[in-house]
Amino acid sequence: MWVVVGVVAAVVLVATYLTWIASRVDRLHGRVAATFSALDAQSVRRAAAAAAMDLAEVQTAAKAVLGAHPDDREAAENDLTRVLRWAEVEAGPAAVAAAVEPSRRLALARQVHTDVVRDALAVRRRWLVRLLRFSRRHAEPRFFDIDDPVLDEPAAPS
Numbered sequence: 001m002w003v004v005v006g007v008v009a010a011v012v013l014v015a016t017y018l019t020w021i022a023s024r025v026d027r028l029h030g031r032v033a034a035t036f037s038a039l040d041a042q043s044v045r046r047a048a049a050a051a052a053m054d055l056a057e058v059q060t061a062a063k064a065v066l067g068a069h070p071d072d073r074e075a076a077e078n079d080l081t082r083v084l085r086w087a088e089v090e091a092g093p094a095a096v097a098a099a100v101e102p103s104r105r106l107a108l109a110r111q112v113h114t115d116v117v118r119d120a121l122a123v124r125r126r127w128l129v130r131l132l133r134f135s136r137r138h139a140e141p142r143f144f145d146i147d148d149p150v151l152d153e154p155a156a157p158s
Contacts, residue, residue: 022134057087058087062080
């Protein structure tokens, strides 16, 4: 009798653990999708703020980000960052002041996305997850690899 109870308890414990691992994989992939959506929204906000500037090069780079295919988005973001830094040096920090806060928010969103992708990839690499193929329903998460988009804040007039 105790053997049956022990076996049932062991099966329940193993099933509970496997269910917890499977739900963790699902939750992490859901978080990856949510953080990518937030990252995308911050990218669009920064590009919209840059498109409203009076500098033609910045407007062109911003429109390229807004119209970029998802596969080309990283390169377009890097071009916009490069052009904003160029404008900051050439025209002064006040010229790009509208893009400072959206750039910081984009950097924060990218960092959060990077952390969640790293966690999801770590869970996907676990031997039990690979053996039982818990991540087969989800595409492998990708990092959004862009240059640090943070710009310097213009100094307050004294």
